[in-house]
Amino acid sequence: MIDSSDLGKLEIGDIIFTCIGTTLFRQIASASLCWSNHVGLIIGHNGQDYLVAESRVPFSTTTTLTRFIQRSADHRYGIRRLSTHLSDQQKAALIAQVPSRLNKFYHTGFDYNSSRQFCSKFVFDIYQSALSIKIGEIETFGELLSKNPNAKLNFWKLWFIGQIPWERATVTPASLWSHPQLELIYRSHDDIH
Template identity: 75%
Template sequence: MTKINYPYDLEVGDIIFTSIGNELFRQIASASLCWSNHVGMIIGHNGEDYLIAESRIPLSTTTTLSRFISRSNNNRYGIRRLATPLTTEQKLALVSQVPTRLNKLYHTGFDYDSSRQFCSKFVFELYDTALNIQVGKKETFQELLGKNPNAKLNFWKFWFIGQIPWERTTVTPASLWHHPELSLIYRSHEDIH
């Protein structure tokens, strides 16, 4: 097998953003006013491709960057990195947090306080636990949906079986994408802002 050549060099800790096409994830993007609805983090390279750690349905796992991108609508993806470069020690600390978070069930109710995982919580916790750096923002559904007057509340009432958990804390891919301490490294399409 030949090594995959990307138009940039990636580093451990880089956060990869994609856009999953199913209805739930389209509604996440719409509600949070962001093109991206899924994230993962670079944890290394296997000699052929970069490796990604992610929380996905049904379990958190690792995969290759090429497989991660192939699940995105039109292979759309963006990469962001902390503006302050990570040291080797910081990168090792991030990677050391991954194994205990793998094979955890995905939380389709996006409850940050659950023992289950979801993608943005997975990446947020890696940075918070390993480096005491919060990339992204925890917020309640009230805060999240309150920022978007066009949020489809009927979808979310249906999703939560009649009652939106307004006080539930979550963290979204959008809050990571727009985090001021992350710099854009690459975007695959011009419509990614």
């Protein structure tokens, strides 16, 4: 959990990364060579806790930071922020993008071009639409899986019912985590890099 001395340090637009422990999400982390497999966006504070907007199964929604972190394996999380820092106007623009993206079905096929949401697409699109900033990288499954020679292709063939959609565009939590314009604000464990 965030130490009370860190509470004042978080800002609207901060991106929080976690590690969901289910098989699917562990395979996402493994395939993308990153500890994180889930991501959300700080959108405010309700007087008791920070609020996080996220795309999760079954719908995109908002939750508290405490609940968001509690779903993470071993309560592992990291928070990154745009290094140029956001103005109040930019923060308002991010928040304005959230309502129209809530209550959308989660896309378990991680198709960026679908009308459905998934966590990294949700955050990527909010930043791109509000600020014309691409946090992360859109890539095909072929590009993603070719970066990891140890990716469990049999899992992904099974997940996609026999055939991996190699040309399908997606965006991963890993590409957001490693984005050069983001700086680390907080990490819960020393081995989070």
